[in-house]
Amino acid sequence: MRSNTRRLAAASLAAVTATALLTACGATSSGQGSGADGNTITLWTHNAGNAGEYKVVQQIVKDFNAGQSTYKVKIQAFPQQSYNDSVVAAASAKKLPCILDSDGPNVPNWAWGGYLAPVDLSGSQVPLSDQLPSTVGTYQGKTYTFGYYDVALTMFARKSVLQANSIRIPTIGKPWTKDEFDAALAKLKAGGKFTYPLEMGTGGAGEWWPYAYSPQLQSFGGDLVDRSQYKTADKAMNGPAAVAWGTWFRSLVTNGYMAQKSGASPNNDFLNGKSAIEWDGSWDAATNSAKLGSDLAVLPPVDFGKGPKIGGASWQWGMSATCSNKAGAQAYLKFSRQTKYFVDFAKAAGTIPATADAAAQIPGYQPGGPYDVFSQEARKFAVVRPVTPAYPFISSVFEKTAKDILAGADVQKSLDQAVQQINSNLKTNRYYAG
Template sequence: MEEQSMQFRRIPQWIIVCLLIGAALIAGCSTPNQSAQPAAESAAEPATETTAPQAAPQESSAETTGKVQLGLWTHSAGNPDELAVIQEWVNRYNASQDQYEITIEAFPQASYNDSVAAAAVAGSLPCIIDLDAPTVPNFAWSGYIQPLPLTEADVAEMGVLSADVGRYNGQIYSLGQFDVALNIFARKSVLEQYGIRVPTLDEPWTKDEFMAALDALKASGEFEYPLDVNAGYTGEWWAYAYSPWLQSFGGDLIDRSTYLTAEGVLNGPEAVAFGEWFQSLFSEGYAPATPADDQGFLQGRIALWYTGSWAAQTVVDAYGDDALFLPPPDFGHGPKIGAGSWQMGVTTNCSPEATPGAVEFVISTMSPENIALMSEASSLIPTTRAAAALTEDYKPGGRFEIFYDMAERFAVVRPETPGYLTISNQFEQALLKIRDGGNVQDALDDAVDAINQDIEDNGGYGFK
């Protein structure tokens, strides 16, 4: 998509592209895989001919029940376990009161993205939608979702992980019930064999330790590569997975004090140091630049695997008690991981009569019992400690408790700006150039110029 086509307050292509790229690879309901990449690429084409499904008027009352009818759209049609949980949430809410009745329309993920984008433009969105965390600010800026009547004190009292609250310009727009955590999968036996310390959350690997570990594994000759970072993935994976490393070096994707420039944070000395290190992973043979697949670690061909906790069960199935879940290294400013998955919000298409019920339902999904129900069905991280305590995997002593701890301690939300699509896209383009041997400073400068131009073209995205 050409950046020039993005005009202030007009974003149909932006929504489509961001939803599609984000949904495919962000921490969410499905594991990134390279076979899915061509679909994500083709989905970025303009979808001007997409027809929005006709949503029933949200303020209408059912003749048989007398209740105000609320529609809910979800992307979960292709995930029966997840959809069953959402249906149970709805059943519980409908039975808890006699004023509102929610009905679900579930879409396969690909058609959901197009449908939401087209319906937003056509003004036919239902009252409640689920949406990917990085898209929340743009939906809010464009006037398609409304702020929830919640304060930061309210969400703190709920105990929600901060990165799973959708925010824009000082207001809260959505709430997330699950997330994932980036980590390094390893095998205990391999680290022991090569005298490599097992890092902990309190004592992660330093940059020097991490590189020493990679050197030892490389020198062993036992592996094709010491590390797999999924560099064959495309789209949102690059910002989601690699910007936390940039942040650990001391840089960032944008100056978060203003959200009006990337100058100095994405192309300053810290960012350049990150870029040079990132380039060395490939130029010095530590990681494959264009892997044929993401099975190297699972097949024993690669020693370490940097990816999301969505793969934890697969790793356990492959290696049992030998599997390790390690925090990312500390490159100088603490370990960092990406965060934010699917969340629920209320649209501006929801009538004044229906909105209180929609808000009440969204908040009800955040009860410990409802969050735990989703975690048990999906194996994803519950977003409150109280909910985690109700699950087998994330309770104290649970086999995946470490992922909750990582999300709580290390998560950095992707920039909460309507301009995030351009930021993500430009960061990916810069890192692809860097991966392939390009000049680090030039690649980052080009990204900064494009990001800053986009911000200017869109009037500051509401931050001026």
């Protein structure tokens, strides 16, 4: 995972470890409760190393504790790097807190494994229906988590560079087609002014890979798994559309359009003029705008045939299945669903607010503002990662497969092997039924 994408999923290794433990240990929802001592309720967060977001968590807890006398919430904060491992260990020991945050793609796995319980958020100030769909975590028709914000993949470029090369500046209503994008890269390569015309962060690791590149696979018409029943990846990840994606993905390297492994600071490389177009995210918009001003072009994702796609879902909040005071946990979660807290989180994180009411209160995110484009992308183009407990395993397989393809491995064989691994995992876990 790229270092500047802290709001995306935690490291794949931790997620795969979670899957392994769930497979070995089974669900953890049975057994003694935990997470509360009477009406004193424990809350865990991954924000120990993120002062801005952690300050908002502290403020909500302070306001909740001061606003009523029945419950008291206590915070325990972890660094993001160790958070998933801490949750896995606590779940195995049946010592989860009552309230915890989870990265959106992991919610189905945690729900299936007995980490999370469904939540009743009726009567909250902010209805779930007001939120971006990608900011609500569901599994098998039940709501388990909600988030205050999301992020959006996008492309950045300099208007002056595109105009100098007679390249059309795409819009949300009319994004580039694959042919237009390929032609633009060929023009920029021929101009010889950039080390690589395209920067896509291929030096990243972990969840960055499925977050950044599976939307392109989906825009080609493929996917990480057949979502109709979540029982096979056959034809989704190794069919003609997926092979076309893999062939194109590899061609970016063989044509000299993109580095097989980018540098440690892709956004700095873009700002320093080493690349002309960057596949990045909304988290770098403010930095890029400050450096490039009105010359910054924020571009929608390319339509490779099945419509533009970006990844959806970031960190979200829920209640553990083993919580011994679910009434208190849900009282806190309902209290926290106030528009002012959605505003505070989005401001602190520099992210897309999860509701339109919150967006209207944040400079730049109001309708027509310079960052409203990200809200539009999140609503129009976001695809959540597969809603299956198998996702952490699928994520790790996709990362390795995509890296192999960039390194020159046979596309069809690599995708076939990925399908075999995913299907084996699904079958071994009885398709995560129950």
